[in-house]
Amino acid sequence: MVDDRKLDVLRAIVEDYVATEEPVGSKALVERHGLGVSPATVRNDMAVLEEEGYIHQPHTSAGRVPTDKGYRLFVDKLATLKPMSMAERRAISTLLDGAVDLDDVVQKSVRLLSQLTRQVAIVQYPTLSRSTVRHVELVALTPTRVMVILILSTGRVEQRLVELDAPIADTDLAELRVAVNQATAGVQIAAAAAALGALPDDVRPEQADSTRAVVGVLTEAMSDHRSDERVAVSGTANLARYGDFDTAVRPLLEALEEHVVLLKLLGESGVDALTVRIGHEGPYSELAATSVVATGYGPQELHLGSLGVVGPTRMDYPGSMAAVRAVARYVSRILDEGNQ
Amino acid sequence: MVDDRKLDVLRAIVEDYVATEEPVGSKALVERHGLGVSPATVRNDMAVLEEEGYIHQPHTSAGRVPTDKGYRLFVDKLATLKPMSMAERRAISTLLDGAVDLDDVVQKSVRLLSQLTRQVAIVQYPTLSRSTVRHVELVALTPTRVMVILILSTGRVEQRLVELDAPIADTDLAELRVAVNQATAGVQIAAAAAALGALPDDVRPEQADSTRAVVGVLTEAMSDHRSDERVAVSGTANLARYGDFDTAVRPLLEALEEHVVLLKLLGESGVDALTVRIGHEGPYSELAATSVVATGYGPQELHLGSLGVVGPTRMDYPGSMAAVRAVARYVSRILDEGNQ
DNA sequence: CGCTGGCACTCAACTGACGGGAGTGCCAAC
DNA sequence: GTTGGCACTCCCGTCAGTTGAGTGCCAGCG
Numbered sequence: 001m002v003d004d005r006k007l008d009v010l011r012a013i014v015e016d017y018v019a020t021e022e023p024v025g026s027k028a029l030v031e032r033h034g035l036g037v038s039p040a041t042v043r044n045d046m047a048v049l050e051e052e053g054y055i056h057q058p059h060t061s062a063g064r065v066p067t068d069k070g071y072r073l074f075v076d077k078l079a080t081l082k083p084m085s086m087a088e089r090r091a092i093s094t095l096l097d098g099a100v101d102l103d104d105v106v107q108k109s110v111r112l113l114s115q116l117t118r119q120v121a122i123v124q125y126p127t128l129s130r131s132t133v134r135h136v137e138l139v140a141l142t143p144t145r146v147m148v149i150l151i152l153s154t155g156r157v158e159q160r161l162v163e164l165d166a167p168i169a170d171t172d173l174a175e176l177r178v179a180v181n182q183a184t185a186g187v188q189i190a191a192a193a194a195a196l197g198a199l200p201d202d203v204r205p206e207q208a209d210s211t212r213a214v215v216g217v218l219t220e221a222m223s224d225h226r227s228d229e230r231v232a233v234s235g236t237a238n239l240a241r242y243g244d245f246d247t248a249v250r251p252l253l254e255a256l257e258e259h260v261v262l263l264k265l266l267g268e269s270g271v272d273a274l275t276v277r278i279g280h281e282g283p284y285s286e287l288a289a290t291s292v293v294a295t296g297y298g299p300q301e302l303h304l305g306s307l308g309v310v311g312p313t314r315m316d317y318p319g320s321m322a323a324v325r326a327v328a329r330y331v332s333r334i335l336d337e338g339n340q
Numbered sequence: 341m342v343d344d345r346k347l348d349v350l351r352a353i354v355e356d357y358v359a360t361e362e363p364v365g366s367k368a369l370v371e372r373h374g375l376g377v378s379p380a381t382v383r384n385d386m387a388v389l390e391e392e393g394y395i396h397q398p399h400t401s402a403g404r405v406p407t408d409k410g411y412r413l414f415v416d417k418l419a420t421l422k423p424m425s426m427a428e429r430r431a432i433s434t435l436l437d438g439a440v441d442l443d444d445v446v447q448k449s450v451r452l453l454s455q456l457t458r459q460v461a462i463v464q465y466p467t468l469s470r471s472t473v474r475h476v477e478l479v480a481l482t483p484t485r486v487m488v489i490l491i492l493s494t495g496r497v498e499q500r501l502v503e504l505d506a507p508i509a510d511t512d513l514a515e516l517r518v519a520v521n522q523a524t525a526g527v528q529i530a531a532a533a534a535a536l537g538a539l540p541d542d543v544r545p546e547q548a549d550s551t552r553a554v555v556g557v558l559t560e561a562m563s564d565h566r567s568d569e570r571v572a573v574s575g576t577a578n579l580a581r582y583g584d585f586d587t588a589v590r591p592l593l594e595a596l597e598e599h600v601v602l603l604k605l606l607g608e609s610g611v612d613a614l615t616v617r618i619g620h621e622g623p624y625s626e627l628a629a630t631s632v633v634a635t636g637y638g639p640q641e642l643h644l645g646s647l648g649v650v651g652p653t654r655m656d657y658p659g660s661m662a663a664v665r666a667v668a669r670y671v672s673r674i675l676d677e678g679n680q
Numbered sequence: 681c682g683c684t685g686g687c688a689c690t691c692a693a694c695t696g697a698c699g700g701g702a703g704t705g706c707c708a709a710c
Numbered sequence: 711g712t713t714g715g716c717a718c719t720c721c722c723g724t725c726a727g728t729t730g731a732g733t734g735c736c737a738g739c740g
């Protein structure tokens with residue numbers, strides 16, 4: 001049976017262990033937290049908590065360490081988000097308001113998040129798939145080389161170069177530009193790609209070839225999910241603070257190289273809610289010693305991507321959760337503004 | 341006096357130490373390399389090499405370790421570049437030929453370089469300043485919001501949003517587009533920014549305001565050296581292979597977060613030549629245990645940026661040098677092709 | 681019935697002693 | 711100039727002894 005005081009004890013254990021990185025014993029516990037009971041009582045409670053699987057003893061006559069299950073209970077029941085300080089809020093908003101384009105927003109947020117949490121931060125670039133086409137621009141660099149520029153509602157800009165078999169007149173290009181934009185402007189990207197498919201049949205026959213070329217590149221760019229897989233990472237150096245290099249740091253460093261892995265870590269967080277994945281709860285057994293705090297972001301209810309932090313299971317959950325949520329909100333707001 | 345055989349001994353010491361990560365003794369040396377002399381002779385040579393400062397003994401009765409000065413001599417006099425294998429060459433060219441845009445080229449090269457060298461690789465994005473303007477495009481998203489797109493010869497695309505005080509007609513915008521492109525197309529970016537300055541005075545008075553707004557944003561984008569500071573990093577996980585965490589790995593991890601620091605590391609390599617900076621030769625005392633192998637890249641003689649690898653002084657110099665040079669050549673070629 | 685102080689017990693971590701081994705420097709001989 | 715021999719140095723792993731933090735259990739108390 002786990003009553004209120006035992007929960008208090010668990011909370012104290014988690015907090016102390018996160019702070020000291022060392023197994024925590026009954027005596028130190030009552031000293032550092034005003035629990036109002038004797039060490040012996042705490043020991044009894046700890047015995048129960050251990051039996052229930054919330055804490056664990058590295059060896060007899062050592063202090064206790066929270067298990068994944070213990071962290072889980074801590075996060076679910078005990079953690080109240082640390083409110084962000086006024087200074088932090090201001091830092092977030094001034095930094096992000098100064099961002100000039102999408103890349104800049106992403107870079108700055110990931111950096112910010114890593115500094116706020118002193119963890120490794122990950123921000124996924126907004127996915128193409130959920131965004132709409134704002135504009136398509138065609139620029140003739142030479143008569144047979146056209147640069148196709150695709151501007152999306154999220155602020156993302158994709159450009160591709162098209163080589164034409166035959167030169168194209170400026171007026172024809174203008175016509176094509178109008179046609180393409182009519183077909184796609186404001187349309188969700190998947191639908192836009194579909195709409196473009198019919199285009200070559202609708203133009204004058206002598207234009208069909210060039211249209212086909214442009215449309216081909218454009219649909220390719222639209223359905224290119226390569227950019228969906230892009231993430232920004234920052235704060236790797238924070239890993240240096242952690243002790244057990246082989247169990248905690250090395251596997252994480254390796255995972256950070258694999259952006260696909262990162263996306264899976266972030267992505268499984270489902271949609272928009274702030275989620276915490278602790279140790280073995282995640283999809284990779286090598287990362288059994290690392291936790292993920294992540295959330296989706298995007299204007300209103302639209303989920304454009306995810307961001308979060310990863311670190312050893314022994315991390316400051318309340319602080320990380322608050323920072324992740326705060327940054328996600330600001331990023332969402334910025335993306336929304338750019339979209340008006 | 342340092343004769344040929346002593347140089348051989350030094351080479352052998354460097355190679356063995358790089359391979360084994362342990363101080364190397366006279367006996368092991370003659371066994372692993374066919375030096376044709378006895379350990380005792382090698383010991384005499386080592387005593388001289390130590391006196392001259394090329395190698396160093398961690399403590400009496402330990403093997404020898406190369407000093408920075410020793411590595412320097414090794415690189416200058418002894419290292420012949422390991423030729424890339426056919427498979428490696430093919431891997432480089434197929435990977436980089438598949439790149440779709442500038443971002444992609446940079447990302448792929450940095451990844452490639454880290455895999456080839458098993459080190460941390462760094463690639464600087466091509467600087468704006470040396471490139472010329474290929475095209476400027478103005479797109480009216482709404483009558484008072486114009487997206488300005490700046491396309492540079494390197495393939496870089498910058499976009500900015502301009503809010504106008506008054507609506508602008510499509511015909512006026514077209515006129516402005518022509519004027520801007522006439523002033524800047526093919527011109528080096530610094531000169532282009534200057535040329536734009538005069539533009540507001542040359543247009544019809546009622547257009548001056550909107551022109552000023554567009555030109556302002558454009559010159560800002562051109563003189564924005566923020567993007568000059570962008571670098572891509574890959575292969576951090578390779579650091580995990582190295583032993584001495586505190587001296588070698590941690591400072592480097594921290595430096596990797598500071599892109600400015602990285603640029604300085606790469607950048608001081610001067611212009612185009614393949615340069616090797618060993619330990620204390622670099623600008624940062626905290627990075628006394630790390631070396632940099634870097635080179636410039638860019639089509640023909642034009643220096644657009646630098647790329648290279650960083651790692652502990654105990655690294656495979658010949659291999660790294662060869663890989664860095666090979667990747668730089670391929671990147672240069674790709675950039676050149678895109679530019680025709 | 682739950683809390684508490686006391687007490688014996690356990691076990692990692694530190695300490696110091698010790699021997700093995702790799703490596704050196706020096707010297708006499710070739 | 712090179713080599714084999716030899717005494718010497720010093721790191722490193724091992725082992726026993728000690729310390730101390732922390733536990734589990736139990737009897738007593740409110």
